[in-house]
Amino acid sequence: MQFFAWGINKPGVKDQRMAVIHDHWNFIEPYEPDLIARGPVLAGDGSDRTSVLGSIHILEQPSWADAERFVYDEPFASNGLFEKIVFSRFALELDRTQFEFTSNPELPRFFIYCPARDGATVGSGELKAAHETYCAAHDASFVCRGALLTRDGAWNGSVYFMEVPSQAEAETFIEGDPYNVAGLYGQVQVLLWTMGGRRNLSDD
Numbered sequence: 001m002q003f004f005a006w007g008i009n010k011p012g013v014k015d016q017r018m019a020v021i022h023d024h025w026n027f028i029e030p031y032e033p034d035l036i037a038r039g040p041v042l043a044g045d046g047s048d049r050t051s052v053l054g055s056i057h058i059l060e061q062p063s064w065a066d067a068e069r070f071v072y073d074e075p076f077a078s079n080g081l082f083e084k085i086v087f088s089r090f091a092l093e094l095d096r097t098q099f100e101f102t103s104n105p106e107l108p109r110f111f112i113y114c115p116a117r118d119g120a121t122v123g124s125g126e127l128k129a130a131h132e133t134y135c136a137a138h139d140a141s142f143v144c145r146g147a148l149l150t151r152d153g154a155w156n157g158s159v160y161f162m163e164v165p166s167q168a169e170a171e172t173f174i175e176g177d178p179y180n181v182a183g184l185y186g187q188v189q190v191l192l193w194t195m196g197g198r199r200n201l202s203d204d
Contacts, residue, residue, distance in 0.1 A: 001060065002036065003067040004090040004148060004159060006113075007074075007082040008054040016081055017052065023075040025197070031070060034059045036090075037098040037144040037161060039196035041111055054082070056111065056193070058090055058144065064151065088156065089149035093135065094142060098195060101143045103163060109143060110170040111193035112160040114177075116148070120184040122155045130178040138162075138173060143195065157185065161193060 009017075028038070036058040043051045055076060061067040071077060071087055122128050135145060141162050148157040158179060162170050170190050174180055180188065 001063065001067070002058065002090040002092055002146075003061055003064075003071075004056075004058050004086070004088045004146075005067075005071045006041070006054060006056045006086040007071075007076055008041075008084045008086070009052065009081060010083040013081045014051060016079065017076065020075045020079055020081075027073070027075055028057075028197075031059060034061065035097070035099070036060065036092055037195075039098075039109075039161075039194050042192040042194065044192045053191070055196070058092075058146070064089075089151060089153065090159075091147040091149055092144070093132075093146045094139065094144060098144050098161070101163075103143070103195070107163045107165055108167075108192060109161060109163045109194050110167060111189075111191045112162065112170060112174050113157075113189040113191070114159065114174065114180065114185040115157040115187070116155065117184055117186045122179070122184065127178055127182055134176065134178055141173075167192070 038057045039055075040052045041054045041056060043053055057070075057074075059067070059070065061070060068087070071085060076082060077085065141164050143161040143163055145158070145160045147155055148159060150156045158177075160174070162173065164170050164173070167190055174188055174190065179185060
């Protein structure tokens, strides 16, 4: 099973994060073969990277209980740095992970969070096909993309991680997403994000 976890920082935890960053990296290391994507959400619009707003991890785990153990035992979470944790099942909609993406380090990256509007459903007809065709046309820009799922596996939104020249371009993409046009999403957020991990020297 695949899972999405987004820990949203409390205000003013920069020093606490830095104090446990190596504990965080050490905790994550055994899970690296299971990771699909990871990295910090940042304040800014791509032209300037300032403070860390939170951390995202997407990974495979055998069960909900195993994923829950990962999410809540992770040092940022266990040390109380998060104001909120968004935790969900996930379905990868690319044939590769973040670690197989060929990045252009000069381009910013964005996390687009699209929770489902209350009562919204996708089905399997023309709208789903239009969404898949639209996203496939942008796959060269995706670090990762996939569906958020309820605990019982029903569609509950979409998430996208894009490497594009500007936030405006990321916003243009999501404005044209057929699911968005059809009103299936609730409040969409476009946030600066980057790939994390010890090798990237990031506070993810």
